[in-house]
Amino acid sequence: MNYVLSDSITQPITTDNFLAVEITNSKQTSHIIKVLNEKYPLPHHKHLRRVKSVLVEGRKTLHVLLCAVADAADPTASCHHTILKDTGIPSEALAAESYHCQAASRQPVTRAQYDEACKLWPTFFHEDQELEKKLGLIAMSEFDKKCMNLAYQLSNHGKGGFKCGAVIADTDSQRVMGVGYSMSDAHPLKHSVMVAIDSVAHQQGGGAWSSTARITSQYCSEISPASPKAKKKKMETGREEDYICTGYTAYLTHEPCTMCAMSLLHSRIKHVHYEMATKSGALGSQYSLHYDPQLNHNFTVTRKQLDELPSD
Template sequence: MAAEDVVFEMGVLVPSQTELPLRTVLLAVAAFPNKVGNLLMKALGAAAPLPELKHLKRVRKAPDDGSLLEAILCALGDEGVSEAALTAVTTEPDVARMDPLELDHLPASLQTLYTQHGGQRLRLVHGAALAPQTRQQWETWTKLWPITWRIPDNGTPVLVETPVDEYTQQYFERHMRTALQLAYLSCVDNAALIVDPDSAAPVAKAADRSAVHPLQHAVMAAVQAASERDLALWPPGLTSVDPYSGSGVDAMNVTPDANGSSEEIGTQGQSHGESNSAPDELRRELNGGDSRIDAGTGSTGDEDDTVEGLACKRQRLDTGPQEPQASARSRPYMCTGYDCFVVREPCIMCAMALVHSRVQRVIYCEPDATFGALGGCRRLHACKSLNHSYQVYRLGLKRET
């Protein structure tokens, strides 16, 4: 089927996380007189810290007696607890389960603590084993045992597929058709297109060439083409050598001359590994006014630095507060702010390359349950340890029934 005849489903924002179901843990809870509250908290912190349950409040007022405090002594396993007490949480999770517990079920140190602080009763209580993801979950789960509500580190996670608006749908469809057409004409099953959303103009494109080179996945090749284009356009006078020349990547509208044709980047006859020296003014600008550029281990400030290091890794400068878009466009870093359209869901390698390239959005057509890293077998865009994140959208094809 030709790309122009393809019919798409409504594009959706791919959730960064799946919604966690309520899972409970068995808590040994003891009641103590109110007056021992401060001493009790210190003793519990020393005798039985609960690092895995820090979302739970350690102490609460006893719901049936205002003169008592109830405190979590420890979390219990299933061993030695009656079958009745291990019955699953009721179908109404807002109803707290509380069952009697014998003192000898506790470690010796907690038995001593219970006696020394005037413990009056022991009960087994179900509490949430994990911190809630959303405010709605917190409102339900905290009824089992009080939970301290904290906004998740990554903000509130995206848990449901959210449809895009009509304007975004048209924008997505237009560029996905281009990616599908590129894959079709290249006789491969995957292709990538990188687009500047400000102008809606393609920046780079590439078809999958992993059969020729294991690193030339469509996304990897398109990122390389886009970065070479940006290096050629900024700053004026800076040229670079394409280490993947002849690899099939296509950097679009690189350096148009007066007649509108594109000039070839690099120096004819120059072998890979050689590079031109940057002008002194350019070196000073890129290094914040210092004419020396750190070329890496083994180089000194007196050596004549080359541009090759700049072609491999873009310099990022702190120039004070700026508008995000202005900063991204004035001193670009790889694919900052761009959208990446790819026919097949990226694998982990390609998804990480898009993280390092600072793309804004990734839109894919065909999900990959085996190797897909953005909703298939992994959700890389939910990883909190990464220093950049992007939004992920799925623009599926309508299947004939």
């Protein structure tokens, strides 16, 4: 399986156009950087290093970004001379001709983006090792597989629309906390995820639908008996800061619709794994609600790789 990440993480870098020039007197480099940063700062491109080193026939040459073309009053070579005049940089410190070049338009967030960006112009970069781990394929644990198999079993009972199955579990205690399958023939809101959240609520002494209570008692101790940690978690759910699914993981046969994804979000789910993407899916297909910065809770999402076969 792999993580469903935001476009800013998975997409190639985008670029902007800059005016650059070779520094012909390297002893002036510090002074050139200082006055350019004062008179021609790059406020939208603080991630770029001002100077880059280029090897030409074994000789190291230094090149400096004069300005972003979009910010330049005169985006032609004559701008070079305007900058010299404005900054007081001696003309002999720079090559006579400037040139246009491309550089990353935003801060790279992954090492792959950083490597791509640096082929154009060097940037600053702080590697996020947790994020890097999420970029590759992730192996499912035995407990993950058991929960997913149970979700498929449940989906066989589904009626109305998609035949979906859902399991909500506490991976710390390895206990199933709620189950659901599509019952939208009986009620339009009874999607498998809505039923599973209601099932968790039944486990906590709440719940809205009587039909959920029946399948909750049938399936929720199926994988493992309650452990001391599971009981502690159940007690903790009564605390004000805990919501119905705080700290839990949802295992779904299908990518949830917007209603179900929002319900998972409101119940403060920690992680969602689904196997089949759907056209109107809200966790990676049509929308990506799980990392929307406008919303008051974010959670991680993984989905099955297309070349992985369903486990049996």
